[in-house]
Amino acid sequence: MNTLLQGTALHRAYGPTPALRGVDIEVTEGEIVAITGPSGCGKSTLLHCLAGIMRVDSGSVRYRDQDIGLWSESARSKLRRTEFGVLFQFGQLVPELTAGENVALPLLLGGAKRREARKTAEEWLDRFGVAELADKLPGAMSGGQQQRCAVARAMVTEPRALFADEPTGALDVLTGEQVLGEIVRVARERGMAVVLVTHEAQIAAYADREISLRDGALDPTGLGLRTHA
């Protein structure tokens, strides 16, 4: 399998606070990788750097063997729009737009025709079991329904990689499981890679592989052991 994303010696600090201290990570095409570790260990920072949302202080992020740190902001923005999908814990839908309009948005930004975008958006809403919400505003939906729409929006462009940061963290257990199960099923069906950030073992178990962090560095044992193994 080909390498899709490769982060090498990634460093990133917020002022004096180091968040990543030399992380190496590789994601192959179609692979589902969980990034785990306790709160504050750098999971979200790593995800933002890999997704090209945040720049690294040093080290490189390569997408299909190209160093995206060398790209212009507009090239990175296009990469995010066309090849990547992102999903956060909550609050990503535009409140003034209906579910159908929200999901169609990435397609319209990519230059799709309105009718075509609308039709594809409806297919994706249907795939996540919320076709009947197409004309509803986010404010009129439950948390689970909103998150299903957000998933549909993140996947509607059929990105090569989906970046999901605690995507079920705000949902009740059963809804969270269903949403995650659907994400994984669709990703496998379409060969999408998924980078899944979570601090829960049960959620990480949906992935093919787990990468643990501790204090901004890889933790090969996943148990926060100092230096043996």
Add this chain to the structure above:
Amino acid sequence: MSTSHVLLGLLAGGPRHGYELKRSHDERLPQAKPLAFGQVYATLGRLERDGLVEQSGQDRDGGPDRTSYVITEAGRARLGEWLTEVEAPAPYVTSALFAKVVVSLLASGERTATDYLVAQRTAHITRLRELTAVKTDSAAAVGDVVAADYAIAHLDADLRWLQTTLLRLADLNEEMNP
């Protein structure tokens, strides 16, 4: 788990042969150890002695596996009781894990206990992933998903325990080997 209550539950659906009981037990409870025929007949014998089941017929060629059993009124009452009883929240495999950590510290040292915990965690995570794959298979029956949920929840509890035990290992070692 109580085999006699499970057999009563299977008989609640109508008379069955010992062989059919074994087969449906193994089919319904795929996570449990398959029942041995000897265990089925021994259990039926006890249930019959206690008046909870009775023989309801023999097929022409006789033989123990050709005898069919039916649940009695008393059997139904017993089953009803069991179904409403809360099971003691027993520590599960954690007792075995705990025993191993303790013996490690006593017989070998902190390093051995640490290595064991790391290896155990890996095994648990691997199993957790397998069970999760059962659940995400779109062809999975709800019964399989529910059975997987149960095992996953217990493994997850063990994983939390492994983590906290590791953090307490130095203190535990000190307490045991002062």
